[in-house]
Amino acid sequence: MFFDVLGTVVDWRGSIAAEASSFLKRHDASHIDAGAFADAWVGHYDASVEAVRRGRRPFVPLDLLNMENLETCLKEFGLTPSAVPSPELEDLNLAWHRLKPWPDSVEGVSRLKERFIVAPLSDGNTRLLVDMAKHAGLPWDTILGADISEAYKPMPQVYLRACELLGVEPDRAMLVAAHDYDLDAARQCGLKTAYVVRSNAHDPSKAAAVKRLDGWEYMASDLIELAAILK
């Protein structure tokens, strides 16, 4: 059972807004709205990953893309990245390693772990996901970052390599996600699909991709409900 993470298991926008808020205060920039700053930072995500998906750029881990986007974002809000000590920029970038789970995530994953192998399958790099798991108490059986397949979702090799490493045919695997584009790609690779409704997950990086497809094998309002359905 593979899980999308950003938006599905953790609240990226809320977590980043909280860390951006204290960063902006420390740098005399509390006039900048932290929520708008987080939206802008997360909003650059898709375009930067797209360059790798399209082969216009060799694979680089998300930590690096996030740092580039952070610098772009600071400039957009009138700040000068080079004026910020680099350990402080690094620390803000590590906000992605500390994204907070939705309230049901730890319990839901724990219950699903009793019956299934549970592993994140994320655009995040492995270290980002390891730090997040330790920080949040997410009890994954193993972790599959984008740097393992050196590809970003929805590239098919992400899903197929994950199945290969876990020693399962795709139809014996399932992707759990809150994003249609991700589930659709997994389904095209032969995986089963479970849609989790994160109606409160305002997700600026995927605004254009919300098509509300359906036909997923399972649909649940959160991960605890999904565990109950699959019991």
Add this chain to the structure above:
Amino acid sequence: MFFDVLGTVVDWRGSIAAEASSFLKRHDASHIDAGAFADAWVGHYDASVEAVRRGRRPFVPLDLLNMENLETCLKEFGLTPSAVPSPELEDLNLAWHRLKPWPDSVEGVSRLKERFIVAPLSDGNTRLLVDMAKHAGLPWDTILGADISEAYKPMPQVYLRACELLGVEPDRAMLVAAHDYDLDAARQCGLKTAYVVRSNAHDPSKAAAVKRLDGWEYMASDLIELAAILK
């Protein structure tokens, strides 16, 4: 903190002998000594992995090498692999997914996990290690099977790829192992080293490689002692 697994964290020879014993009884072959059978099976390990190390054969996962060696072994002991129903052969081969930890392993890894990222770095494939962890309760933060780097120890890319995926310079990583050849290769890649004395680990696959090198950064009689040393 990376851990060799086969011999260091789990007792492969003892675990395989136990499963071979019940297999041999079920197949009217209880005249065959299960310990000798396990020695022979594990004894083929190094030569089969060596073909991949030397580039004479493309990478294949350990599950496949183990199955080939199992069939060889059955013939050596006068049995006919094709006479055994293939689900039973598969099940015996999965004994490697159920190897039992040494008595200190789960507690030692749990204590080390409080301060460090803990991950197996093994010739075993990822699924083998995931099954083993679930079966034995080994609380790894993530799992790095040989199929991730598509290389076998002591090939340097195994250690270097592990450091890259965990986002650490080699000198900020450590290998914990009961085998000198493994520690020596890790040291050559720049990792720190901790030697765990598994004096009771009769290890037919590595009989020729025991050189009793020293100069490792740390040495402990088991993983609980190692956790105490690194406290």
